[in-house]
Amino acid sequence: MSREEILQDDEHRRVVRVGDTVRRPVHPWTPAVHALLRHLEEASYPYSPRVLGLDEQGREVLTYLEGESGPRGWAKVVGDAGLVSFARLLRGYHDAVAGFRPPPGLSWFTGEAEPRDGEVICHGDFGPWNVVWRGDRPAGILDWDYALPRPRLHDVAYALEYVAPFRDDAECLRWLRYPAPPDRRRRLELFAGAYGLPSAEGLVDAVIGVQRDGIERVRELAAAGRQPQARWVAEGHLDDLGGRLAWSLAHRHLFE
Template identity: 40%
Template structure:
């Protein structure tokens, strides 16, 4: 599959995602289908807000298969790409992720906690977002002010979220995607953007960026396949539309461009 074909297929998958998970924003509230982990996620969000973090949405209600949260004003979703092009925007997302990770360590999950993503044992355990791409941050101009959509909340190492974020923020993807999907005016200096993100997050042990990103992408493939096989949407539609093949192509691109991506 060519990059252009992959881009078109990914756009179809995103449209399927929107159709499968309708979200209504009105009167300062977000109403959306509740995932299986919604009660656990709302418990977590309430904890973070009790610690003074207003960068996550305030849960309002959970009624059967529908949940309601307080809307965080700002740009997100498809509008988010443009706000993280600058070093300032990139660094602000890394700092926000660090603040949330640090605060999360004091959370005690409920005894019946449900995780959509698989928990991962770690010495420096945090509670990971699981999907910290630019679209799930809320932006005020070039500053990340919120992180939403916590469906894939799970315990794990910081690197789990960091590797995922690097893939999408830098981006550790082909030139065509950087220009067409991420809307950069020119192909960015990926090595520089990796360094900016890691420095802004701060105080990390040495790790191999490329190996970490590859491992994270492989874990994404495993999770999507697992959810699809259980009949869950939109993952089932993604797999039918070739999402796993596209993910594996992205993994190969990262592996083949190690020299371009690893910080010096």
């Protein structure tokens, strides 16, 4: 076998590249994720990795998506063209997955199974860090472990927290690659239009709702001993999430 290149060296999730493949640990919800990825492959959806099975160590084997990802993704969505491409990528995924229903007996990381009326299998972690870019164009979507049944608006609101963004000016300038404080209202409206929403009405409330849900999910998973959520709580991450929610509530006028 080819040499392993470490892509993520988290103690609870070590991800490596081997040749043109990625090897990742499996979880109880991995069969549901694989069913989703196989559906996308059968639908000729070009932006998802392909499932190649398990290796001799019991790790899942996926195709490697060539391009820039992780922290480099933040700069890609600062400009209008990148933000529009990011929104259209999400819409294209939602359209591709609209008819998918997981086989009986499978469940997602939340323990839920089939989507209810009005729901699709959302990506669940659709942020700039999980998009692969080639130049200024999206070329793939990574990390499907947090896929879950929700209305499409869940992914939209989750993405908007990071790309509108629902962050203060100092963080935008220091960490998120903005050359000047962003016009958050305009960016929210631009994303909504590119995704295909008739308006941006209700999106601020949707983002705040997703932030609240995220806090509760981290708390519940940590209480059940799930990692990395248990470590996050031990390190005080719930305080960080609460601070972000408080900022959104206090600054919603910047978006409306």
